[in-house]
Amino acid sequence: GNYKNGIHSKGNLIFISGSYNITAVSNGIKAKNSVVIYDGSYIINASGDGIKATNDSKDEKGYIYIAKGTFEITS
Numbered sequence: 001g002n003y004k005n006g007i008h009s010k011g012n013l014i015f016i017s018g019s020y021n022i023t024a025v026s027n028g029i030k031a032k033n034s035v036v037i038y039d040g041s042y043i044i045n046a047s048g049d050g051i052k053a054t055n056d057s058k059d060e061k062g063y064i065y066i067a068k069g070t071f072e073i074t075s
Contacts, residue, residue: 005030006046015040015069027052028075033061040069050075 006024007013013031019041022028028044029035029051044050050073055062 005048006044012036014038020044022046024048028073030054035064037064037066037069039067042069042071042073044071044073044075046073046075048075 002025004024004026006022006028007020007030008027009031011032012034013029014036015038017039021043022045024044024046026046027048027050028046030049031053033053033055035051035053051064053062053064
């Protein structure tokens with residue numbers, strides 16, 4: 001994310017597990033419709049938001065769901 005977002009999707013982002021070390025000059029994780037996290041380890045350093053979903057045009061979109069995981073977020 002030396003230019004903008006660390007991980008970015010124009011739709012949905014789903015993380016099932018894994019280890020992520022994300023550095024971004026804007027947002028760490030950004031999706032239009034949703035960010036869904038079931039598990040994993042996340043270290044996020046971002047100048048903007050750590051985790052962001054932006055779709056506010058429909059009630060069922062634009063959400064973040066986190067089931068479990070470990071997070072260290074600096075934003």
